Amino acid sequence: MTETIRVGLGNRSYPITIGDKAWSGLLPLLEKNPFTSSITVIDERVNALYGERFFGLTDKIDKPSFRFIHPEGEQSKSFSCLESLCRDMARNGMDRESMVFALGGGVVGDLAGLAASVYLRGVRLIQLPTTLLSMVDSSVGGKTGINISEGKNLVGTFYQPEAVFADISVLGTLDGRDWYSGLAEVLKIALALDAGLFEYLESVGDLGPAGDLDVTRTVVAACRQKARIVELDEKEAGLRKALNFGHTLGHGVEASLGYGVLRHGEAVLLGMRAALILSTRMCGLPSDQFQRAINLLDRIPLPDVELPHDLNRFVIKDKKSLGNRITGVFIKEIGKHEFVSLDDPSVLVEALKAE
Numbered sequence: 362m363t364e365t366i367r368v369g370l371g372n373r374s375y376p377i378t379i380g381d382k383a384w385s386g387l388l389p390l391l392e393k394n395p396f397t398s399s400i401t402v403i404d405e406r407v408n409a410l411y412g413e414r415f416f417g418l419t420d421k422i423d424k425p426s427f428r429f430i431h432p433e434g435e436q437s438k439s440f441s442c443l444e445s446l447c448r449d450m451a452r453n454g455m456d457r458e459s460m461v462f463a464l465g466g467g468v469v470g471d472l473a474g475l476a477a478s479v480y481l482r483g484v485r486l487i488q489l490p491t492t493l494l495s496m497v498d499s500s501v502g503g504k505t506g507i508n509i510s511e512g513k514n515l516v517g518t519f520y521q522p523e524a525v526f527a528d529i530s531v532l533g534t535l536d537g538r539d540w541y542s543g544l545a546e547v548l549k550i551a552l553a554l555d556a557g558l559f560e561y562l563e564s565v566g567d568l569g570p571a572g573d574l575d576v577t578r579t580v581v582a583a584c585r586q587k588a589r590i591v592e593l594d595e596k597e598a599g600l601r602k603a604l605n606f607g608h609t610l611g612h613g614v615e616a617s618l619g620y621g622v623l624r625h626g627e628a629v630l631l632g633m634r635a636a637l638i639l640s641t642r643m644c645g646l647p648s649d650q651f652q653r654a655i656n657l658l659d660r661i662p663l664p665d666v667e668l669p670h671d672l673n674r675f676v677i678k679d680k681k682s683l684g685n686r687i688t689g690v691f692i693k694e695i696g697k698h699e700f701v702s703l704d705d706p707s708v709l710v711e712a713l714k715a716e
């Protein structure tokens with residue numbers, strides 16, 4: 362089964378194709394929208410697993426095609442990797458009508474998206490997410506970015522792709538931690554925006570990688586929400602902030618522990634736990650709903666970590682802060698977010714530590 366969702370952004374609208382054979386939609390789309398040359402950005406692991414299958418497809422197009430293969434992991438969201446990629450594009454003579462294929466998880470998508478947006482002030486981009494997290498979240502909506510020592514995703518752009526192809530068949534090789542990290546982002550969308558999705562997740566017996574989750578249904582539900590939000594608030598002036606549920610603290614945890622120690626979704630799980638505690642105090646989240654949310658959170662495994670004592674410093678440096686104020690994203694009931702301006706962001710850290 363393949364489903365297509367449209368992100369409606371006027372002349373920058375684009376389709377998200379989701380399903381078992383989603384990649385097969387790539388060639389027909391490219392035939393309709395010819396390009397001059399392409400570069401596929403891919404990490405070493407995805408290249409070893411799916412390079413042959415993907416390049417078998419793009420080799421059918423009679424256009425110069427290049428590959429930029431980088432080490433896997435968060436460390437590749439760096440200025441040095443961005444520089445190497447842009448220089449490769451220039452050395453290969455890529456022009457304004459060239460295409461960047463981002464084939465991989467959120468790291469590849471964020472890095473390749475940023476390169477596509479700044480090289481020649483913008484070349485064409487197609488996202489081909491290969492992790493659950495990138496299918497339900499990062500490949501849709503146009504946020505790109507790299508990290509610097511001072512904070513996560515502090516350098517980035519908004520740059521929409523021309524299309525997204527989420528081929529569910531590649532998820533079978535995901536490592537367990539990466540599966541659950543993606544599931545954490547699904548839970549974020551459910552808690553902040555979609556009570557129906559939350560109830561569905563609650564009803565699933567085994568949420569593990571080879572368990573009972575209907576993956577296509579889940580990715581479709583998450584992408585519908587994401588598309589709706591991006592259509593209404595592309596540049597995160599207001600509503601889109603709802604997708605930051607659990608992220609202010611999560612990003613702080615990632616930056617303070619060192620990038621890559623926790624998976625992104627694992628850090629977000631900690632952030633959501635703190636946000637739920639504060640939701641009961643600040644937004645009147647009823648205790649039975651709080652408990653249901655915690656029960657579902659507890660079904661997603663999380664490695665033991667000791668939180669660094671200077672975590673606060675990193676939370677305040679998150680790019681979502683204005684001065685020292687942060688827009689806290691909480692929920693008043695499952696599926697209904699609420700924004701609260703926090704003049705003391707340390708309450709997030711305190712809530713987590715006090716648990």
Ligand SMILES: NC(=O)c1ccc[n+]([C@@H]2O[C@H](COP(=O)([O-])OP(=O)(O)OC[C@H]3O[C@@H](n4cnc5c(N)ncnc54)[C@H](O)[C@@H]3O)[C@@H](O)[C@H]2O)c1
Nearest residue numbers: 406433434466467468491492494495499504531534535625
């Ligand atoms: N742009 C956005 O809107 C947005 C939203 C959420 C998260 N993010 C970013 O996304 C990143 C996290 O994304 P991620 O969790 O996908 O991480 P990732 O890209 O590092 O992928 C996780 C691991 O899975 C491997 N992998 C990828 N596809 C695979 C497959 N099909 N089978 C086996 N292994 C596979 C990768 O090689 C990597 O080792 C973070 O940097 C986060 O900041 C961005």
